[in-house]
Amino acid sequence: MKAIMPIILVFTFFLSACGNESQISPNSDESVVIIDEERSLINFHVLLENENRKKVGPLYAKFIIYDETLQEAIGTESTVDFAYTNGEKQPFYIDANKSYFISESFVYNAEIDQEELVNKVEVVISDENEMEILQFLISNIEKYEATQ
Structure with missing residues (x-):
């Protein structure tokens, strides 16, 4: 019986450690880079989903832009x-079993090719200790052309 008790304690420790892990995921269908030619805006729209049974946060987001033309266009x-x-x-928080939408907009001044932006903007989500808990590329690009 004495040999079983340490095994039970170790097993319990591992179960409790796994239970607090964040289960944040991107909604890849709804996350999109939008090129609005009429207003000369680039918009990064990201939808995140919390699959936990409790609220998570504070969380922080950053966008990594891999396209030099886009970097120059938005300065x-x-x-x-x-x-x-x-x-x-x-900072932001995501309630239990809910979604959270973040967006950043930039005025741009350049000719931007919609196809060249596919997977050129990465979203990185970090916790309050700056530990990265999620990262993904935005593959959806939409373009709204100026009306004549």
């Missing part, structure tokens, strides 16, 4: 934080 470096207008990183 930024390759990494852009999801942030308040003053530049401070914006």
Whole structure:
């Protein structure tokens, strides 16, 4: 009986450690880069889903842009934080079994090819300790052309 007790304790420890792990996932169908030619805006729209039974957060998001033309067009470096207008990183929380939508918009000044942006914007989600818990590429690109 004494030999079984340590095994039970170790087993219980592993089960409890796994139970708190975040289960955040992207909704790849709803996550999209939108090129709005009429307003000269590029929009990154991301939908995240919390598959946990409890609220998660604070979480932080950043976008990594792998296309140099897009970087130059919006006048930024390759990494852009999801942030308040003053530049401070914006935390967010996702309620249990719910979705959360984040979006960033940029004025652009260049000719942008829709096809070249496929999988060129990566979303990275981190926790309050800056540990990356999710990363994925946005493969959906939509273009709204200016009306004549």
